[in-house]
Amino acid sequence: MAKCSICGKPAVVDLRYARRRFCAEHFIEFVERKIERSIKEYKMIGKRDRVIAAISGGKDSATLAGVLDRLRDRIGFELILLHIDLGISEYSRKSREASVRLAHRLGLELVIFDVKEMLGYSIPEMALRLRRRACSVCGIVKRYVMNAAGIELGADSVATGHNADDIGSYALKEFLFQNLENIGKLVPVSESIDNLAVRKIKPLYTVYEKESFLYSLLRELPYYHEECPHARLDSLDFTIKEFLNKLEEKFPSIKIQYVKMLARKGSNYPKIVEARSCRHCGLLSLGGECSFCRITRRLRKSPAGPMVRRYFSTLRNHS
């Protein structure tokens, strides 16, 4: 019988790239140490920082919140969870439920931003009216809400649950289209831009998707393991992930080497230098009006950026 490389008890996980096998307890410890090392190496979180973890309700969110929760006393930072309810039918309802249970289990403060309640339209309704793909509207809304929450709640950084497979596949996709400025954004830490953009960190940078799933499962953290109905298995994103996994099967550890090199060299890619402030909401924009204010102005006559900022600043004053 296969044994844990550390304690000799029966192993439940076999990590080929690390040439190690683990029992549940030592696998959990392995993942936590790996994330702690990334946090230190890439200087993600400092003592007395206020960190907002953006959680969707999926496995990566559970791993992110579960690990940060265990590290917050050791490193000494404050942790708040943020969930954005996208209004995508059953999927969003269950994702929200899982997020609430996760926050409850860990005893963490959870801030919920309900897109339909706040903006009058759910993501699919917005997409329909704007004649755009749901995923592109969703991306604009999520990025904006995370940034506004970070700025208004006085966070030092906003953490997202992107794992090594997400990062590696996005970078490869951007490379295929030669959108080199977008590869430069896929580093472990995107520094803040004064009053325009909050600092963003990716603590699961070196965690394989499979490890993230197993961590949440073995710690029995609440998560909702379902695909967004707008995601497609024949999409380019998904196919690139499968391709990277084929490489990994044949060349174990290639994914982790790849993201570690990206972490080191990613800042060499060209950057978009022109950071301006949106004329409506004052946050980051490229052309004088941010994408969020532009789409909400088309939907509701008036841009919703300022209202979203007020929502979060009121929350801060109440806490």
Place this chain on the structure above:
Amino acid sequence: MVKVRVLPEGKILDVEAERVEDIFRELGYSREAYVALVNGKPVVESRRVKDDEEVVLVRVLSGG
């Protein structure tokens, strides 16, 4: 024959397998993209499986 349930699709496949690694090989599923659970718990690939055990392969990939 081992009955293997594949999630999230939910399909059930009959596989001739002595160990978990045989299931991956027979079905051609990636060990990076799927996790094998026996009786609800993750297992290593060298684990033997009996015909009456509940075997599930869960796809871990998300976002696409």
